[in-house]
Structure formats: C-alpha cells, structure tokens
Amino acid sequence: MRITLELHLHSRHSCDTRKGTMEQLTIQAAAPGIEKPGFADHLHTPFNLPDLFASREEFLSLRTTLKVHFGCEVSCVSQWELDEIAAGRATTSGIRGYSVNAVED
Numbered sequence: 001m002r003i004t005l006e007l008h009l010h011s012r013h014s015c016d017t018r019k020g021t022m023e024q025l026t027i028q029a030a031a032p033g034i035e036k037p038g039f040a041d042h043l044h045t046p047f048n049l050p051d052l053f054a055s056r057e058e059f060l061s062l063r064t065t066l067k068v069h070f071g072c073e074v075s076c077v078s079q080w081e082l083d084e085i086a087a088g089r090a091t092t093s094g095i096r097g098y099s100v101n102a103v104e105d
Helices: 022-030 046-060 079-086
Strands: 005-009 036-043 069-074
Touching: 005 022, 005 069, 022 036, 022 046, 036 046, 046 069, 046 079
Parallel strands: 005 036, 036 069
Antiparallel strands: none
C-alpha cells in the first residue's frame, strides 16, 4: 500500500513541535511520497488562538504544487483550566498532560 495523504502535520505555530515553516514541512513530507499534506495545529484554549491565526496566515502564503490542507486539532478544556491559565498558573495549552507553573501562597 502506498500512503500519499498525511493530515496530521504541526507547524512552528503549534505548541508541541515548532519544527519548521510550512514550506519546509511540505518539502519534507513530499520526500517519502506524500502528495497531500495537511496541517492540524493545536487549538487548546482561546489563549492560543493567535497561534492558529498565524498558522492560517502562513498557510495562505504557502507556494507549492502539492494539494496542502489546513485544519486544527482541538482540545476540550474545563472552565477551571481556563481560569488557571488566565491567572498565570498554567500554560496556554491547558493543564492535562502539561506542566503547571509553581505558585507560592
């Protein structure tokens, strides 16, 4: 079986990888024969929405002959997590699976 579709690439705007530009990643994806790469940067909370906007802007300026797709990987977080982020006690990615900043009382 030949795989030509990969829809789970993360750009430098996604919180977990920051590996390179979309142009660099589409070139890397094409090397093993991926003809239709897709970006799915993370959207954990409203706090990292600017990162997703930056990702979309980069996608719109991408010049390639490949059929590149754009989407996002969405996480659901609780109001408690949003409150912790707003108070500066957690990262904009949320708490589950991520480190929480130490807080002194």
